[in-house]
Each structure stands twice: as structure tokens, then as C-alpha cells.
Amino acid sequence: MNQDTIAAVATPPGNGGISVIRISGSDAVKIADRVFAYGQGQKLSEAGSHVFHYGHAVFGDKIIDECMAVVMRAPRSYTREDCVEIHCHGGALVTKTVLEALFAAGAVPAEPGEFTKRAFFNGRIDLTEAEAVMDVIASENRYALDCSMHQLNGQLRKEISRLRQRILEETARIEAAIDDPEHYALEDYGRQLEQTLQPVLERIDTLQASFDDGRLLKEGIRTVIIGKPNAGKSSILNYLSGRDRAIVTEIPGTTRDTLEETIVLDGLQLIVTDTAGIHDTKDKVESIGIDKAKEAVAGADLVLFVLDSFAGYEDSDKEILSMIREKKTIVLLNKTDLEQNIQKEALEKALPFPVIDFSAAEFKGKEALGALLKEMLFSGKLETDHQIYITSLRQKNLLAQAKESLENVMESIRLKLPEDFYFIDLYAAYTKLGEISGDTVDEDIINEIFSKFCMGK
Numbered sequence: 001m002n003q004d005t006i007a008a009v010a011t012p013p014g015n016g017g018i019s020v021i022r023i024s025g026s027d028a029v030k031i032a033d034r035v036f037a038y039g040q041g042q043k044l045s046e047a048g049s050h051v052f053h054y055g056h057a058v059f060g061d062k063i064i065d066e067c068m069a070v071v072m073r074a075p076r077s078y079t080r081e082d083c084v085e086i087h088c089h090g091g092a093l094v095t096k097t098v099l100e101a102l103f104a105a106g107a108v109p110a111e112p113g114e115f116t117k118r119a120f121f122n123g124r125i126d127l128t129e130a131e132a133v134m135d136v137i138a139s140e141n142r143y144a145l146d147c148s149m150h151q152l153n154g155q156l157r158k159e160i161s162r163l164r165q166r167i168l169e170e171t172a173r174i175e176a177a178i179d180d181p182e183h184y185a186l187e188d189y190g191r192q193l194e195q196t197l198q199p200v201l202e203r204i205d206t207l208q209a210s211f212d213d214g215r216l217l218k219e220g221i222r223t224v225i226i227g228k229p230n231a232g233k234s235s236i237l238n239y240l241s242g243r244d245r246a247i248v249t250e251i252p253g254t255t256r257d258t259l260e261e262t263i264v265l266d267g268l269q270l271i272v273t274d275t276a277g278i279h280d281t282k283d284k285v286e287s288i289g290i291d292k293a294k295e296a297v298a299g300a301d302l303v304l305f306v307l308d309s310f311a312g313y314e315d316s317d318k319e320i321l322s323m324i325r326e327k328k329t330i331v332l333l334n335k336t337d338l339e340q341n342i343q344k345e346a347l348e349k350a351l352p353f354p355v356i357d358f359s360a361a362e363f364k365g366k367e368a369l370g371a372l373l374k375e376m377l378f379s380g381k382l383e384t385d386h387q388i389y390i391t392s393l394r395q396k397n398l399l400a401q402a403k404e405s406l407e408n409v410m411e412s413i414r415l416k417l418p419e420d421f422y423f424i425d426l427y428a429a430y431t432k433l434g435e436i437s438g439d440t441v442d443e444d445i446i447n448e449i450f451s452k453f454c455m456g457k
């Protein structure tokens with residue numbers, strides 16, 4: 001890690017109320033003193049930590065802006081280094097000028113993610129927490145945010161460290177027995193090791209399994225709305241999103257292409273694709289839409305199958321059903337405000353899916369849909385408060401590798417191989433888990449992770 005004192009704008013580019021410029025490194029306060037003046041010639045280097053001061057940013061003898069500044073002395077700062085934040089007016093030019101004054105005073109431009117990278121290298125956070133910082137910033141729904149905050153608070157770090165500790169104790173035991181066979185016996189050790197590793201493997205399985213739920217929470221549930229023309233797909237989408245998005249008409253087949261929209265339903269984020277009505281058609285444009293719908297169904301996490309309860313259950317509905325049989329599906333029995341020619345109970349008996357009475361016209365069914373979604377996709381256990389969700393593919397792959405090594409140990413035990421065989425695989429699992437937290441990881445991987453960060457973070 002380089003030792004320069006770095007500076008960057010931490011707020012988004014463009015004009016706004018205020019901009020925050022961050023400085024971190026051993027010369028942060030000295031450099032800030034050259035740019036920020038306050039009181040009767042007072043200096044931030046003499047000021048207390050974590051106290052805001054009102055003053056001016058200056059470039060040479062020219063005043064650039066009226067600002068506030070705060071010093072956060074090491075180790076009580078984001079990076080664990082001396083940090084200064086200058087809050088200036090949020091104009092793009094004024095911000096740039098203050099930053100240039102800091103560069104002229106000795107700071108160097110920070111790379112994207114460099115502040116967080118320093119927090120990692122200085123031991124304030126581990127890699128799972130660094131990844132969580134990025135997830136918190138990117139969160140677009142309440143659950144994703146809860147889940148990232150949970151990770152940022154070190155829940156995954158603690159869990160990984162517990163698993164590593166258990167493995168380490170075993171490697172230490174084998175090592176001691178090999179080095180000093182007189183005092184440390186390994187009699188019956190295989191059986192004991194199996195008992196220790198079984199719960200570790202189960203925990204890894206649970207963490208791995210949480211990835212799918214974590215992905216749904218983080219990236220949103222890819223949802224397809226499907227139904228014959230005029231069943232009410234566009235109206236439902238408009239109702240769910242609270243906006244007028246798709247064109248609603250009374251002529252069947254007006255939703256020609258697929259439309260995509262993000263909606264948040266009871267804290268869950270759905271990325272919804274509205275499809276063209278599926279039915280046999282000679283119309284070229286519409287058949288392209290149908291192909292796209294089939295593609296969308298294939299890639300979806302969830303299908304919302306809209307039935308028109310007034311029109312009744314028709315052949316085109318059967319055709320759609322054949323397309324979606326294998327998918328997680330919820331049937332929205334729409335237009336229940338009109339005379340009903342399909343009954344919910346009968347439908348539930350006939351179809352392998354849950355059914356919700358719906359009316360896009362009377363805004364009915366949204367709450368029931370939200371509740372059912374949680375039950376279906378998260379087995380009713382959507383508890384971001386105490387559950388750890390793995391959200392990165394990197395973490396998932398490393399868990400898989402650690403698991404493979406532990407399974408090799410189990411196999412060696414079964415084959416009654418010598419204990420040094422256990423040692424090699426135990427150590428490999430220990431190292432792989434260490435890559436999740438960043439305890440054992442190369443610099444290239446670390447750089448790759450931080451390169452995805454935004455500027456000033």
C-alpha cells in the first residue's frame with residue numbers, strides 16, 4: 001500500500017447543496033492547514049479531533065469558498081489514518097478548485113475505493129465488510145440494505161473466523177502429533193475429526209445456499225408477467241408500480257414488445273418484464289414479442305400468470321401454462337371486480353400454483369402478493385436481522401472450494417489414510433476461507449475488488 005496522503009471528492013459529481021472532500025494519510029492535517037483557514041489564524045493541527053470548524057478554503061492568498069472542516073485523528077477514522085473532511089459548497093467548479101488546492105499542497109489523487117482499501121489494510125475492516133460497503137451504497141431496496149448492513153457489521157467476518165478457528169485447531173493438533181508423537185497421540189483421531197468437521201460442512205452448506213436468496217434480495221427478483229392479450233398485464237404492472245408505464249387499451253395484443261420495470265413491493269425488489277400476449281398469431285411483430293416472452297420466462301426467478309376471471313379459462317391460457325409449468329409461479333386472477341367465470345378455489349385445485357384474487361381496476365391484491373412472495377421465495381424466513389446472506393459470487397466460489405477440501409479430508413478419513421493427508425486438505429480449506437475475509441489473499445484480487453468502488457469511497 002502506498003503511504004501518500006490521498007484526497008478525493010466523496011460526494012457525487014455535479015452541482016448540489018454541499019460537496020465533501022476527503023483527505024487521508026499521515027500528512028492529512030498538515031496539508032489541510034495549507035488550504036483551510038479559520039478563526040484568528042488557527043490551525044487544524046492544533047484543533048481537537050471530531051470537531052467541526054467554520055472557516056474558508058484558500059488557494060494561495062485567494063479565498064475559494066466558505067467551508068466547514070473536521071479532523072478525525074488516527075485511529076478513530078474511516079481509514080484508521082489521520083483524516084480531514086472539508087465540506088464546501090456543492091458546485092462542480094468550487095469543489096474542483098478546493099481539490100486542486102489540496103493537490104498543490106501535497107495530496108495525491110485517491111484511486112476509486114482507496115479509502116476503504118486503506119481501512120482494510122489497516123485492519124479496521126475485513127474483505128467481507130469492504131464488499132458490504134459497496135453493497136450498502138448500491139442497495140435499492142430495504143432488504144438488500146438490511147442484509148448489507150448486517151455484513152458490514154461483521155456478521156459474515158465473525159462466522160468465517162469461527163469456522164477457520166475450528167479448522168486451525170485441528171491442523172495444530174495434527175502438526176503437534178507429527179512433531180512430537182510421544183506426547184500427542186492420534187489414536188481414534190479420524191472419528192473425532194469427522195465429528196468436528198460435520199457441523200463445519202453443514203454451516204458452509206447453509207452459507208452457500210443463502211447465496212440464491214441473497215442474490216434475489218440484492219439484485220431483485222427477475223419476474224415475468226404473462227397472460228393472454230387483454231388479461232390485464234399492463235394494468236397490473238401500472239398498479240404495482242404506481243405509474244403509467246405500459247399502454248393500456250381494449251384491443252387485444254397492444255403490448256407488442258417486452259417492457260422492463262423495477263418495482264418495489266413490500267420492501268422486495270422485482271424486475272418485471274411485461275410480455276406480449278401469448279397466443280397463436282400471424283402478426284410478425286407480435287410473434288417476435290412471443291419469442292421474447294419465452295426467453296424471459298426461461299430466465300425468470302418468478303412468473304406472474306395473469307388470468308382474466310371474466311373471460312374465463314381458455315385454450316390460450318392452457319398454452320401459457322405449458323410454458324411455465326416448471327417455474328415458480330403465482331397466478332393473479334384478475335378482474336375479480338367483474339362477473340367471475342373462474343373461481344379461485346377451482347383454479348387452485350386445477351393448477352399447481354398459488355392463486356391470488358386480483359383487480360387492477362380496483363387496486364386489489366398487491367398486499368397479498370407481497371406476503372405470498374416472501375413465503376414462496378424465502379420459505380417465509382426472510383430475516384435479514386439475524387440471517388447471514390452471501391451476496392458475492394466470489395464468496396460463494398471460495399466456500400465451494402473450502403467445502404471440497406473438507407470433503408477430501410472426510411474421504412481420507414474413510415480411506416484411513418495417514419494424518420498428513422488430512423493436514424494438507426484442512427490447510428487448503430483454512431486458506432480458502434481466509435480468502436473470503438481477506439486474511440489470505442493476493443494483492444491482485446484485492447485490487448480487483450476495490451477497483452469496482454466509486455471515487456472517494
Ligand code: GDP
Pocket residue numbers: 227228229230231232233234235236247248249250252253254255277334335336337338358359360361362
Ligand atoms: P394486457 O393486454 O394483458 O396488457 O391487458 P391491459 O392491461 O391492456 O388491459 C386490457 C383491458 O382490461 C383494459 O381495458 C383494462 O382497463 C381492462 N382491465 C385490466 N384489469 C382490469 C380489472 O382488474 N378489472 C376490470 N374491470 N378491467 C380491467
